Amino acid sequence: MTTRYITSVSQIPRLSAGEKKDIREVENWFSFKASEYYLNLIDWSDPYDPIRRLIIPDPGEIGGEDGDLDPSSESTYTVVPGLQHKYARTGLLLVSDRCAGLCRYCFRKRLFVEGADEISPDITARINYIRKHPEVTNVLLTGGDPLMLPTKKLREIIADIRTIDHVHIIRIGSKMPAYNPMRISEDPELLALLKEYSHPDKRIYLMSQFTHPREITPEAEKAISALIDAGVMILNQTPILRGINDSGDVLAKLFRKLTFIGVSPYYIFQCRPTHGNHIYAVPIEESYRIFEEARSQVSGVAKRARFVMSHATGKIEIAACTKDYVVMKYHQAADPEEMGKVVVCRRNPSAYWFDDYVSIVDECPLSSMDDPRNDLVIGASPEADPLSE
Template identity: 30%
Template sequence: MDKPQWRHHSRNHAGACDFIGISKYDSSSEDLFRLHIPHQFKRKIDFNNPNDPLLLQVIPTRYEHREDQSYSDDPVGDQQANKGKGIIHKYHGRVLLITTGSCAINCRYCFRRSYPYAVNNASANNWTQALSYIKANDDIHEVILSGGDPLMLATKTLEKFSTQLQHIKHVKTLRIHTRMPIVTPTRITDNFLNWLHNLPFKKVMVLHSNHANELSSDLTNTFKSISATNTQLLNQSVLLKKINDNSQTLAQLSHRLFDFGILPYYLNQLDKVTGTQHFCVSNQQAKAIHKELLKILPGYLVPKLVVEISGKEHKSPLF
């Protein structure tokens, strides 16, 4: 069985007392999107620095109350592409499953911060509807586990799904999107690694890291153990104002990722979900930053600069 330690570590370990003296903190924004900072991520935050790049990702601020008609609760069209309980089918050959509404960390820029998880959970009823949909659509070759964070589910729950999924012969790849190895590395238990190793699919894990400070040296064994299961490790970041909106910070992130055997995949422009305007970097600035990355990094360390547009059948590159 999974060790219970990671369950404790993934709980919220922060409160108003942690933000004393930080003027941008606004407790009322927790009514919009609750505060949740796990133990192992919290230890990396410098609470004495109000501009700490990890702090800025998770601190509730008054800026979240700003209104802007160009922002919405579903900026990427998840509801439009919904094919059943937690089944999102936007792109050819791939289907995304909302496995849970739980996350070990609530990032304030999260594009699903207003997602109706209570009525859209693919793991409900032993994954029945999700598996039926995948089986009925034989053009689906890749299944993407998302959320929330799929690694908030117990390994035995993931195993129940994969055991049934392996009987659908047109599925070749299982992809997992997660922040857990970074924010709660104790989740990567021997039991989980055994499950991952024994999966009869091509395996991809897409991590979500935005700043090199998240990638402390104590994560070395975590990433090595995942790589040892023949799982391809990729990373996607969000371009965030005052957090990573310059080429040097992003280059440092790419190099740090590569230290751990992780390849940069996407640099996403902010998905314009309500309450996140203060994180937005203009397209013009984003393209200028990316151009600098092309100059200072080898090609394999330059993530693709993209924006997701609701209704489109692919992510849109920004050139």
């Protein structure tokens, strides 16, 4: 189960001296980390290899001033240090500031900079908050990667949560099945822990993060099978990323391979505008086209994925594009009154985030389906837009 982690590109012999020199400046800004297992998945003869692009720093990351270290305003919803309560039924617990690999498109880069202090090993205050809020039925363990914690520590956290009667679902956000699947398949204590606390009426879900079909190796399949045998439900989420999975064919292959091994595609994310992420981002409308091309090639089981962006105001689903408009819907909302709200915007091929759009209709309540404004949803031309004045 012991896996060596590499924390500097200087330790990678397959990179040339020139490549290491170009990358060294990036490491001064954004950390690098990868497992030997994951580095061995790279086709080093291909400079555009998607696995390489996913994990190896790119000088382009520091080529601009765009982005934010907290693009979804997580600090706004932090109610106790290390605990976010953005959506009524979900508590998000930051339990680790370490990962098995540092994704170049990470939206929580702030956790890996010197002086970061969002995560405390003592979760007592966070558990007490959840205990006092009966509306919280889901707890998401994230970070960092919770599976980087020692199994003993993870047991303490899960056992504490299971003493809270109103919490039915525990979710574990982890890219370990891709980065170091042996951490799962070769740790019987971890599998026993998951089996013990994943009950028929109170399941544990693992939110995997397979981003490219080549990450689904025999080792990864073994880890997934072990999780399923332990009674864990598995859902997958990934952003659409330039040069990695920005193709309908590649995304469709990912969807198919996931469903074949028992993992349900869950969320496809718009890449968040985190500082340094600009070279990995794909415009929203192009991402939507890629998403729909992928869905057209798969069975109904794989079509369950939703294309969303995690905006400061909520999870906004990109539901449809017409000739002139983009139709979005609040799949989740920080303000409960906005749940299900539909926003219709004029198309903007250069838009990378919700804030890049200008709303034409900002609300289409279900009680007003006969409102003539809803013609916009089915693609009325601008001249026919009753609100264009």
